[in-house]
Amino acid sequence: MTKKHKHLGFGVDIGGSGIKGAPVDLNKGKLAAERVRIPTPQPSTPEAVAEAVGQVLDHFDWDDRFGCTFPAVVQHGIVQTAANVDTSWIGVDAHELLRSKTGRPALVINDADAAGAAEVRFGAAKDHKGVVLVTTLGTGIGSALVVDGVLVPNTELGHLEIDSCDAESRAADSAREREGLSWEEWAQRLTRYYSHVEALLWPDLIVVGGGVSKKAEKWLPAVQIRTPIVPATLRNEAGIIGAALLAARS
Ligand code: BGC
Numbered sequence: 001m002t003k004k005h006k007h008l009g010f011g012v013d014i015g016g017s018g019i020k021g022a023p024v025d026l027n028k029g030k031l032a033a034e035r036v037r038i039p040t041p042q043p044s045t046p047e048a049v050a051e052a053v054g055q056v057l058d059h060f061d062w063d064d065r066f067g068c069t070f071p072a073v074v075q076h077g078i079v080q081t082a083a084n085v086d087t088s089w090i091g092v093d094a095h096e097l098l099r100s101k102t103g104r105p106a107l108v109i110n111d112a113d114a115a116g117a118a119e120v121r122f123g124a125a126k127d128h129k130g131v132v133l134v135t136t137l138g139t140g141i142g143s144a145l146v147v148d149g150v151l152v153p154n155t156e157l158g159h160l161e162i163d164s165c166d167a168e169s170r171a172a173d174s175a176r177e178r179e180g181l182s183w184e185e186w187a188q189r190l191t192r193y194y195s196h197v198e199a200l201l202w203p204d205l206i207v208v209g210g211g212v213s214k215k216a217e218k219w220l221p222a223v224q225i226r227t228p229i230v231p232a233t234l235r236n237e238a239g240i241i242g243a244a245l246l247a248a249r250s
Contacts, residue, residue, distance in 0.1 A: 007025060008023050009245065010060070011069075011239070011243035011245075012053050012067070012068040012243060013111065013239035013243065014040070014049060014071065016040060016139055018038065018039060019039075019052045020036065020037045020236075020239075021059075021060070023062065024240060024244035026248055029122025029123070029241055029245075030122075036060070038052055046097055047101070050097050050102065051101060053098060054102040057102055065106070065107070065248075066104055066106055067108075067114070068094075068107070068109075069109060069111040069114040069115075069239045069242070070085075070110065071139075073156060077108055078092070079094050080154075083168075094106070095107070110144075112134065112135070112144045114238070114246060115209050115234070115239050116151060116207075117144065118237075118238040118239075118241040118245060119209065120134070121242075122241065123207070123233040123238065124232050125146070125207050129204075131202065131203045132205045132206075133145055133197065134206075134207040134232070135158075136208075136209040136210040136232075137190075137212050138211060139172060140158050140172050140174070141158030141167060141171060143157035157197055158172070171186075173211070175189070183218045184222055187223050188222075191224050204227070204228075206230070208229060209232030209234075210232075211236065213231040213235070
């Protein structure tokens, strides 16, 4: 399968527990086949993860350029941080690693940036002008800042210091689970977080993604901020779709 077929691209989403991938219809912003998921190798070393990415591509016989998310700062292909992944990734040239291990050229980008690009092109912020902030609430907090459709990469707003804490350690979905917070208690933490963010950036729209956005009706109405805030619509496919989209554009 190659991107010469119809309007296809290919996206891979590297997460802490699973590596997921699928061909993507770039006109519709939808997966063109059911995605494949394989467990993230433990330890999640660069070599082991790159091999797993190769297996996902092999499954679809994808032999062309692809996009791939990574849950850390990725600056021109170089992994710069490792908040929730194996620290051996720091300093790795992910473009070169994936190209040599899989035999296909890759664009590697931050996971939230990929999700943000997809939500702005096809999802909750489709065609929204102005300053759009897409955040993902999961193990960490990811952020994507998109201004008039142009992505400002690697904003890392999950690591703002708020009340002397790394924000994601108090407001990510993992903090809610770890501390057994009620939806109301967690919404208060999110109100604190998003109030701080909106006072710095004054976005026109905030989109909230991550698995917990599926249950947004339970907690989102209790987040009291001035900026319009809406759940993401592409759910757990946003990373795959955004990665494919950005790789096709680059
Ligand atoms: C990382 C970000 C990532 C986010 C979501 C944070 O801990 O620093 O790069 O986007 O988690 O995975």
